[in-house]
Amino acid sequence: xxxxxxxxxxxxxxxxxxxxxxxxxxxxxxxxxxxxxxxxxxxxxxxxxxxxxxxxxxxxxxxxxxxxxxxxxxxxxxxxxxxxxxxxxxxxxxxxxxxxxxxxxxxxxxxxxxxxxxxxxxxxxxxxxxxxxxxxxxxxxxxxxxxxxxxxxxxxxxxxxxxxxxxxxxxxxxxxxxxxxxxxxxxxxxxxxxxxxxxxxxxxxxxxxxxxxxxxxxxxxxxxxxxxxxxxxxxxxxxxxxxxxxxxxxxxxxxxxxxxxxxxxxxxxxxxxxxxxxxxxxxxxxxxxxxxxxxxxxxxxxxxxxxxxxxxxxxxxxxxxxxxxxxxxxxxxxxxxxxxxxxxxxxxxxxxxxxxxxxxxxxxxxxxxxxxxxxxxxxxxxxxxxxxxxxxxxxxxxxxxxxxxxxxxxxxxxxxxxxxxxxxxxxxxxxxxxxxxxxxxxxxxxxxxxxxxxxxxxxxxxxxxxxxxxxxxxxxxxxxxxxxxxxxxxxxxxxxxxxxxxxxxxxxxxxxxxxxxxxxxxxxxxxxxxxxxxxxxxxxxxxxxxxxxxxxxxxxxxxxxxxxxxxxxxxxxxxxxxxxxxxx
Numbered sequence: 001x002x003x004x005x006x007x008x009x010x011x012x013x014x015x016x017x018x019x020x021x022x023x024x025x026x027x028x029x030x031x032x033x034x035x036x037x038x039x040x041x042x043x044x045x046x047x048x049x050x051x052x053x054x055x056x057x058x059x060x061x062x063x064x065x066x067x068x069x070x071x072x073x074x075x076x077x078x079x080x081x082x083x084x085x086x087x088x089x090x091x092x093x094x095x096x097x098x099x100x101x102x103x104x105x106x107x108x109x110x111x112x113x114x115x116x117x118x119x120x121x122x123x124x125x126x127x128x129x130x131x132x133x134x135x136x137x138x139x140x141x142x143x144x145x146x147x148x149x150x151x152x153x154x155x156x157x158x159x160x161x162x163x164x165x166x167x168x169x170x171x172x173x174x175x176x177x178x179x180x181x182x183x184x185x186x187x188x189x190x191x192x193x194x195x196x197x198x199x200x201x202x203x204x205x206x207x208x209x210x211x212x213x214x215x216x217x218x219x220x221x222x223x224x225x226x227x228x229x230x231x232x233x234x235x236x237x238x239x240x241x242x243x244x245x246x247x248x249x250x251x252x253x254x255x256x257x258x259x260x261x262x263x264x265x266x267x268x269x270x271x272x273x274x275x276x277x278x279x280x281x282x283x284x285x286x287x288x289x290x291x292x293x294x295x296x297x298x299x300x301x302x303x304x305x306x307x308x309x310x311x312x313x314x315x316x317x318x319x320x321x322x323x324x325x326x327x328x329x330x331x332x333x334x335x336x337x338x339x340x341x342x343x344x345x346x347x348x349x350x351x352x353x354x355x356x357x358x359x360x361x362x363x364x365x366x367x368x369x370x371x372x373x374x375x376x377x378x379x380x381x382x383x384x385x386x387x388x389x390x391x392x393x394x395x396x397x398x399x400x401x402x403x404x405x406x407x408x409x410x411x412x413x414x415x416x417x418x419x420x421x422x423x424x425x426x427x428x429x430x431x432x433x434x435x436x437x438x439x440x441x442x443x444x445x446x447x448x449x450x451x452x453x454x455x456x457x458x459x460x461x462x463x464x465x466x467x468x469x470x471x472x473x474x475x476x477x478x479x480x481x482x483x484x485x486x487x488x489x490x491x492x493x494x495x496x497x498x499x500x501x502x503x504x505x506x507x508x509x510x511x512x513x514x515x516x517x518x519x520x521x522x523x524x525x526x527x528x529x530x531x532x533x534x535x536x537x538x539x540x541x542x543x544x545x546x547x548x549x550x551x552x553x554x555x556x557x558x559x560x561x562x563x564x565x566x567x568x569x570x571x572x573x574x575x576x577x578x579x580x581x582x583x584x
Contacts, residue, residue: 133216149322353381361411389564442491470505
């Protein structure tokens with residue numbers, strides 16, 4: 001028998017179950033150590049509250065005996081002790097609640113901030129494996145679970161063990177047989193706990209997966225609501241939502257039914273033990289072996305002992321829940337990080353005329369073949385370099401390489417400075433780039449808030465100047481509060497053209513040596529587009545400008561043009577550019 005158990009334990013260890021749970025709890029314990037003194041205070045208050053509860057019960061026993069035996073000289077003392085311990089318990093309980101709430105908030109904020117920082121610094125391709133709704137679910141549900149365990153699991157173990165031991169000792173002191181009867185349900189609970197733990201972990205995994213799927217669906221639907229409405233398919237998405245809800249409901253109700261069955265079993269078991277204890281105390285009372293006060297103490301503390309033991313067993317599901325949630329969060333915190341420069345970005349690069357150059361670059365996403373192969377690219381200072389080509393051929397990939405969001409699988413991508421040499425593209429080198437993405441990239445807040453994302457210290461005069469360069473000042477000054485006018489998420493309330501010009505103004509305000517416009521004028525009419533581009537040209541003397549565009553009319557003001565096609569970059573000569581312009 002012993003050999004069989006050891007084999008099973010070894011098999012489970014080899015599967016990694018225990019090691020994974022221990023690793024998850026080491027991760028949780030690291031946060032507990034950050035707040036160890038407050039966790040210790042919380043534990044001490046829990047032990048004190050448990051002790052006061054026992055004192056109150058024992059004093060209640062003496063009060064009953066004093067009344068039954070008409071010992072008037074001890075009545076006030078017993079009543080005073082009981083009332084004092086009850087009031088003190090009330091004060092400690094409220095202090096315990098206050099300490100727990102503050103600790104919960106601080107722990108949750110610490111974990112959320114750390115996970116957020118890891119997500120923000122995660123490598124782009126690895127992070128994109130997670131749907132946004134799943135990330136949000138981990139941010140909220142899993143962080144709350146881990147925080148609750150980091151704060152309360154160890155104190156709960158210590159307090160429950162102390163409460164169990166102290167209660168058992170009190171009952172044993174008066175009658176050892178009574179303590180054994182009160183604990184008679186323990187073997188059954190221990191035998192069923194393994195099954196309960198396994199079912200708990202299984203249901204927890206399935207519920208979190210269903211919840212993440214629902215979060216992802218809701219997030220994606222709300223983000224694309226305009227498109228869904230335009231296609232007239234709101235009913236389809238409503239049906240999909242209900243299907244996901246039904247899936248989550250089935251799992252939740254199955255878990256609820258399992259809990260009900262378990263609670264019925266445990267309650268029946270508890271009733272049997274309670275009847276046995278009640279019968280035994282009546283037998284002792286009938287024989288004059290105990291007093292009425294002792295009987296009251298026995299019955300009261302039998303329930304406390306049973307509750308303390310069930311509390312110890314109930315800690316196990318919390319232990320599993322914490323492990324599952326910690327494992328899901330570590331899926332985010334363990335993502336590969338972006339590759340940063342070993343040293344700080346040289347200050348001289350911000351003042352230099354910079355060339356942005358790719359040499360022999362290969363790149364492929366994890367799921368496919370090469371998007372770019374043996375490709376060269378060069379954007380010179382004081383020039384406008386255009387990137388053209390059909391959708392899906394690699395223009396966006398090229399910009400991600402230039403921004404250091406992804407890294408080439410082969411070749412080099414560098415900034416070149418005449419005075420300071422070369423600098424590899426990295427997360428730090430993004431500070432050298434003013435980037436205007438395609439689409440609506442405005443956030444909720446004021447227009448000034450949106451522009452100051454590029455330069456937090458920008459003055460109002462500099463903001464107005466940037467808006468003027470982007471041909472956006474004419475409509476902004478007509479708004480009720482000018483640059484302090486509020487706009488909603490994704491620029492709702494503005495036209496696409498207005499939102500795009502504010503985004504261009506934000507890029508210009510940054511005043512970096514390299515400017516990248518990714519289809520940044522696609523929502524503008526041709527006349528406004530010309531005015532915006534000419535305004536940028538006048539301001540951008542010496543700046544390296546890169547634009548992606550579908551409008552061939554823009555090519556007339558470009559010094560270099562690259563076409564992305566067939567997994568490579570081709571630089572067009574003046575004759576080819578002329579042919580494209582003549583085809584307009």
